[in-house]
Amino acid sequence: MPIEDLVEFIEKLENAGELKIVKTQVDANLEISEILSRVMYSNGPAILFENVKNYDMPVLGNAFGSMKRLEIGLEMNDFTEIGQRISDMTRMEMPTGIFDKLRKLPELSKMTDIAPKLQKNGPVTEVIENTPSFGKIPILKSWPKDAGRFITFGLIATKHPETGVRNLGVYRMQIIDDTHALMHWQKHKRGAHHYDIKKETGNKIEAAIIIGSDPATVFSAVAPVPEGLDKYVFAGITRKTGIKTVKCKTVDLEVPANAEIVLEGYVDPSDIRTEGPFGDHTGYYTPPEPYPTFTLTGVMRKQKPVYLTTIVGKPILEDAYIGKVIERSFLPLIRMFHPEVVDFSMPASGWFQGMAIISIKKRYPGQAKKVMMGLWGMGQLALTKFFVVVDEDINVHDLNDVVWAITTRADAARDTIIINNTPTDTLDPASPFVNLGSKLGIDATQKTKEEGYQREIQELVRSDESTKKKVDSRWSEYGI
Structure with a gap:
């Protein structure tokens, strides 16, 4: 049975060791926020403040501040479901x-x-x-x-x-x-x-x-x-x-x-x-x-209500975890319209709306740009500033892997596109105008001759398979 209300969720968090109850009197003016920001930045638990100065109502914060708490609340492990x-x-x-x-x-x-x-x-x-x-x-x-x-x-x-x-x-x-x-x-x-x-x-x-x-x-x-x-x-x-x-x-x-x-x-x-x-x-x-x-x-x-609240600020705070669930849960919908998409990530440090990384199973020239254009036309993704498209062998959740792909598979002049005068997030501090700015797309997929790549594609460095199996079988002997 699904969780019926916030109180039941609080009980489940407490039973799972994901909740800390604060009985010391705290002030809703800046003090609770300061406590919550420290807890969120240090990956701490949900906090229930039972004694709020001048109020009879308890305050709950950071309730969704980890993937585990979201798994408890939504009662699932695979959010693509x-x-x-x-x-x-x-x-x-x-x-x-x-x-x-x-x-x-x-x-x-x-x-x-x-x-x-x-x-x-x-x-x-x-x-x-x-x-x-x-x-x-x-x-x-x-x-x-x-x-x-x-x-x-x-x-x-x-x-x-x-x-x-x-x-x-x-x-x-x-x-x-x-x-x-x-x-x-x-x-x-x-x-x-x-x-x-x-x-x-x-x-x-x-x-x-x-x-x-x-x-x-x-x-x-x-x-x-x-x-x-x-x-x-x-x-x-x-x-x-x-x-x-x-x-x-x-x-x-x-x-x-x-x-x-x-x-x-x-x-x-x-x-x-x-x-x-x-x-x-x-x-x-x-x-x-x-x-x-x-x-x-x-x-x-x-x-006897509980006041649910959150604070926002420089990432990564509680909203980042909710954003990650949104990212996972909407991947099947993205694939409905763009079946070549393998995976999708919106890094929390980019406050989600700022940047998205997409891996695709590439079959024809220009496909990466086709995916960018399609995603920029899908709902709230229209506000995303930067798209990076990579091949299916790149892990979109590993920024080291993504940066490697950008620096080894993208040419600055050939593989970047800039589109001016497009919708932007109202809160974007970099946009020259409120709600209006530009987009940047980076095609970090391996280029083919059909896309004007005149050189031979260089071979990726990989381990020898027989040696890998040998080392795997003897790993405990090395004492490493």
């Missing part, structure tokens, strides 16, 4: 005749199993706040020059104004006062798209901020799923069973019934204020910019 489930569903043939329908029932039932299930009540409806306020929640100030306190791990629920498809996204929110916050909706994100549609009609858009849920739902909010796929359905795919939802009290949205806290409200396009600066996952403070205001209209919560 998630993408494979989606891939398998897209290949499912729809039944035609009555006997074909009967034969296909077991497969079709899987689609029903992953759909969200609306309930009248749930754990998150235990308490309905009469006077909603951000003031009762231990929201952190992370870095000294941050503009204030920021919600960093809120799952922002919206729905497409025309299709009704539900979305969950993680966008930071700067607290202004007890009932107002700024919604950092980057232009390329799906929540921002929903907002823009409403903005064109001059209307506000309803939103709900979900704090804490089961690990699969949290992961689903972060994951850049294919356009048009309902995030609640994706959560069901990840969990292998549909999530339970409840209706909000003041807005027309459904939220996970197992959430710790739900903050209901709306985003008003006519109320724009300056947001930031904020110390972000690039390792730099993002400068102040105008963003729309979220107005709080209601709060639902558990009787």
Whole structure:
């Protein structure tokens, strides 16, 4: 059975020795962040702060800060399994005749199993706040020059104004006062798209901020799923069973019934204020910019909720591990469109959006560039700055192997491409303009005569096979 909520996840982490409970009083103003950053940089455990100054609510941080904790939370060791489930569903043939329908029932039932299930009540409806306020929640100030306190791990629920498809996204929110916050909706994100549609009609858009849920739902909010796929359905795919939802009290949205806290409200396009600066996952403070205001209209919560948070900064921090799961889980989807792809890696030190390395089984000239162009046209990969394409014999997760391939198989003039005036991540500190910059592609595959390589391909240095077997058999004798 999948993990049902954050509390169950905490129990599993504690049983696995992956959780440290801090009973000493700590301050949500910079102190918790300083502790968490030290723990994350040293590959430490998840931390549950039970005694937060001026608050009754405990704070959980670094809950997803290792591959082991993600394996516990998502209950799997091979994360490609998630993408494979989606891939398998897209290949499912729809039944035609009555006997074909009967034969296909077991497969079709899987689609029903992953759909969200609306309930009248749930754990998150235990308490309905009469006077909603951000003031009762231990929201952190992370870095000294941050503009204030920021919600960093809120799952922002919206729905497409025309299709009704539900979305969950993680966008930071700067607290202004007890009932107002700024919604950092980057232009390329799906929540921002929903907002823009409403903005064109001059209307506000309803939103709900979900704090804490089961690990699969949290992961689903972060994951850049294919356009048009309902995030609640994706959560069901990840969990292998549909999530339970409840209706909000003041807005027309459904939220996970197992959430710790739900903050209901709306985003008003006519109320724009300056947001930031904020110390972000690039390792730099993002400068102040105008963003729309979220107005709080209601709060639902558990009787004793836990505030789930994270901090971001110069890699490698907690978000790097979630990014690695995204990388693994979406590999089967990449292969659906580009079957020549063998493996795929987005190094954490490049804050994931900055760089991707792709290995391919090369069959024809120019194939590496074809793959680059195709991937730059796939969803959030459009924001990736650097692509390096290597042959299948290169380990994309070993940067030493990748650098060797670049320096021995790529010629600077022939094998690099630069594309100007392309979409970039809003947070990219190097782009000459916000949201607009350039791409660099490096073809580090072995070139052929068809690609203009006029020399004989040099032979790779390899050990003698018979000597390898001899040494293998006698290795213990050497005393090494």
